Amino acid sequence: xxxxxxxxxxxxxxxxxxxxxxxxxxxxxxxxxxxxxxxxxxxxxxxxxxxxxxxxxxxxxxxxxxxxxxxxxxxxxxxxxxxxxxxxxxxxxxxxxxxxxxxxxxxxxxxxxxxxxxxxxxxxxxxxxxxxxxxxxxxxxxxxxxxxxxxxxxxxxxxxxxxxxxxxxxxxxxxxxxxxxxxxxxxxxxxxxxxxxxxxxxxxxxxxxxxxxxxxxxxxxxxxxxxxxxxxxxxxxxxxxxxxxxxxxxxxxxxxxxxxxxxxxxxxxxxxxxxxxxxxxxxxxxxxxx
Amino acid sequence: xxxxxxxxxxxxxxxxxxxxxxxxxxxxxxxxxxxxxxxxxxxxxxxxxxxxxxxxxxxxxxxxxxxxxxxxxxxxxxxxxxxxxxxxxxxxxxxxxxxxxxxxxxxxxxxxxxxxxxxxxxxxxxxxxxxxxxxxxxxxxxxxxxxxxxxxxxxxxxxxxxxxxxxxxxxxxxxxxxxxxxxxxxxxxxxxxxxxxxxxxxxxxxxxxxxxxxxxxxxxxxxxxxxxxxxxxxxxxxxxxxxxxxxxxxxxxxxxxxxxxxxxxxxxxxxxxxxxxxxxxxxxxxxxxxxxxxxxxxxxxxxxxxxxxxxxxxxxxxxxxxxxxxxxxxxxxxxxxxxxxxxxxxxxxxxxxxxxxxxxxxxxxxxxxxxxxxxxxxxxx
Numbered sequence: 001x002x003x004x005x006x007x008x009x010x011x012x013x014x015x016x017x018x019x020x021x022x023x024x025x026x027x028x029x030x031x032x033x034x035x036x037x038x039x040x041x042x043x044x045x046x047x048x049x050x051x052x053x054x055x056x057x058x059x060x061x062x063x064x065x066x067x068x069x070x071x072x073x074x075x076x077x078x079x080x081x082x083x084x085x086x087x088x089x090x091x092x093x094x095x096x097x098x099x100x101x102x103x104x105x106x107x108x109x110x111x112x113x114x115x116x117x118x119x120x121x122x123x124x125x126x127x128x129x130x131x132x133x134x135x136x137x138x139x140x141x142x143x144x145x146x147x148x149x150x151x152x153x154x155x156x157x158x159x160x161x162x163x164x165x166x167x168x169x170x171x172x173x174x175x176x177x178x179x180x181x182x183x184x185x186x187x188x189x190x191x192x193x194x195x196x197x198x199x200x201x202x203x204x205x206x207x208x209x210x211x212x213x214x215x216x217x218x219x220x221x222x223x224x225x226x227x228x229x230x231x232x233x234x235x236x237x238x239x240x241x242x243x244x245x246x247x248x249x250x251x252x253x254x255x256x257x258x259x260x261x262x263x264x265x266x267x268x269x270x271x272x273x274x275x276x277x278x279x280x281x282x283x284x285x286x287x288x289x290x
Numbered sequence: 291x292x293x294x295x296x297x298x299x300x301x302x303x304x305x306x307x308x309x310x311x312x313x314x315x316x317x318x319x320x321x322x323x324x325x326x327x328x329x330x331x332x333x334x335x336x337x338x339x340x341x342x343x344x345x346x347x348x349x350x351x352x353x354x355x356x357x358x359x360x361x362x363x364x365x366x367x368x369x370x371x372x373x374x375x376x377x378x379x380x381x382x383x384x385x386x387x388x389x390x391x392x393x394x395x396x397x398x399x400x401x402x403x404x405x406x407x408x409x410x411x412x413x414x415x416x417x418x419x420x421x422x423x424x425x426x427x428x429x430x431x432x433x434x435x436x437x438x439x440x441x442x443x444x445x446x447x448x449x450x451x452x453x454x455x456x457x458x459x460x461x462x463x464x465x466x467x468x469x470x471x472x473x474x475x476x477x478x479x480x481x482x483x484x485x486x487x488x489x490x491x492x493x494x495x496x497x498x499x500x501x502x503x504x505x506x507x508x509x510x511x512x513x514x515x516x517x518x519x520x521x522x523x524x525x526x527x528x529x530x531x532x533x534x535x536x537x538x539x540x541x542x543x544x545x546x547x548x549x550x551x552x553x554x555x556x557x558x559x560x561x562x563x564x565x566x567x568x569x570x571x572x573x574x575x576x577x578x579x580x581x582x583x584x585x586x587x588x589x590x591x592x593x594x595x596x597x598x599x600x601x602x603x604x605x606x607x608x609x610x611x612x613x614x615x616x617x618x619x620x621x622x623x624x625x626x627x628x629x630x631x632x633x634x635x636x637x638x639x640x641x642x643x644x645x646x647x648x649x650x651x652x653x654x655x656x657x658x659x660x661x662x663x664x665x666x667x668x669x670x671x
Contacts, residue, residue, distance in 0.1 A: 183371070184371060184436075186363055187369050188392060287374070288373035288374055
């Protein structure tokens with residue numbers, strides 16, 4: 001009995017550094033976020049006169065919290081419009097490259113065609129090309145075609161930037177699916193297309209979900225690409241551009257900036273929470289005997 | 291249902307020849323087993339019949355159709371894989387129904403066939419389960435179910451039982467036999483297990499290094515192996531091989547070994563005459579050796595120094611040394627033998643086999659004596 005207790009104690013002791021580290025990391029992320037949230041609900045004079053943590057210490061302050069900052073930033077500052085723009089930019093910029101990458105990765109991992117290896121090497125090589133190098137040549141083409149300043153231009157740009165890595169990741173995932181599953185499907189009467197829809201895609205949901213999250217966050221948080229290809233046109237500019245303006249033009253407007261920032265955080269968090277249930281471990285369990 | 295015919299089929303992977311000039315006819319409704327050690331090309335042959343591998347040379351016919359260039363889905367075959375290859379995201383029902391859905395079979399018909407197959411295989415209560423919730427045996431049954439609902443011309447099995455534990459394997463083996471008896475579909479079955487091959491196959495094709503060694507009924511493979519490889523592969527424990535030289539003594543052909551001499555009976559001697567003076571191998575199965583009577587020391591007696599004794603309850607397997615060659619014998623369990631004993635064994639006279647040492651091909655089987663005697667008897671009658 002005593003030795004059992006001792007063992008439990010020792011286990012707790014060896015795990016203590018791990019627990020402390022995790023707690024430390026959580027605090028490091030959570031404190032500024034909570035600060036941001038509280039600040040965004042405080043009236044402007046309050047923000048200037050005391051720190052956000054005073055709200056936690058003096059519950060009487062709670063009554064002063066207000067949604068006024070949100071109303072102002074969404075209305076007067078036009079954040080609602082740019083939030084919508086961000087959605088219009090981000091959803092196709094996530095769906096288009098993922099669809100193309102899934103098809104390409106499937107072909108790269110399962111179909112035999114001449115030049116397959118060479119093409120794959122080219123795709124992988126594209127991963128290392130820095131984004132910034134492409135701006136001027138692509139912008140010239142866009143100007144010639146009249147694509148700059150349009151949503152379509154942004155969709156295409158994000159598709160191009162996202163594809164190589166997505167193809168590479170998905171190819172590795174598809175390639176790891178058991179060959180017999182496809183062979184069995186072919187004997188059952190499936191075409192390449194059916195095997196893609198009915199076998200490869202459903203079994204790759206964890207990989208697809210993580211790529212969606214990556215790409216969604218990347219596009220949602222992007223300022224650089226949007227700035228280059230749409231410039232300062234408020235009717236197509238995304239939320240990041242609007243936020244940057246809030247800081248730039250009135251560095252003193254903390255109340256607006258915090259509210260705006262929180263609005264822009266809400267959607268990515270929702271996407272992450274919605275998709276995390278697809279991270280299923282052992283999706284292939286029961287399929288083949290390892 | 292259909293015949294499956296392979297005509298001079300060769301398969302090369304780069305510089306490696308996996309299957310060399312194999313010709314094989316599987317009759318309509320026959321259960322043909324391909325057996326051999328790993329890497330002998332048996333699975334490659336099966337995959338070529340399925341259309342999963344291309345044929346390098348030769349022709350494959352299913353029914354009266356040349357299928358070399360026909361894709362797997364149009365060959366009207368069904369295959370059961372060694373590792374089941376179930377679709378993990380589908381229920382048992384959908385796994386079994388998948389092939390029928392793709393072929394646009396009407397829904398009520400699919401339902402009827404899936405339930406019938408599940409009933410036959412004893413998995414009717416598992417139709418709503420996912421593969422991961424099933425045991426190994428149940429998964430293999432689902433894989434078999436997926437094959438039989440389609441009612442194909444040919445079943446292909448690729449070592450379907452080798453992932454199951456020993457007890458379940460014996461059970462499933464019997465079930466497969468029963469299933470074939472009921473459906474009578476032409477079947478090609480690959481295994482490396484000779485017991486499985488012997489118990490399931492109407493005929494068994496033995497392969498080694500991509501070359502077809504012999505195709506025959508299990509009993510004839512056992513009685514008349516075509517060469518040293520087949521003789522050693524079929525039967526457990528394996529056949530004993532004793533080196534000898536074919537000579538003539540007193541006008542009779544004899545196989546003279548280190549400490550033994552077998553006389554070739556005159557009735558079958560003509561077959562061996564051409565090998566006079568050459569090195570031969572005498573084959574004797576362990577079950578055809580019996581302890582000699584005390585005092586019996588004829589020239590065909592084998593005296594071994596016992597090295598290993600394996601009591602199995604129903605029988606006693608003894609391994610010993612005969613002038614540097616290991617000899618195994620399957621004896622009555624009541625026999626008292628200990629390691630280190632000298633044991634004199636007497637072979638059954640009609641159960642010897644003679645092989646040419648150089649080519650390893652069979653020269654003659656003493657069993658032919660029995661055949662001749664039977665023929666004689668029938669002729670007289």
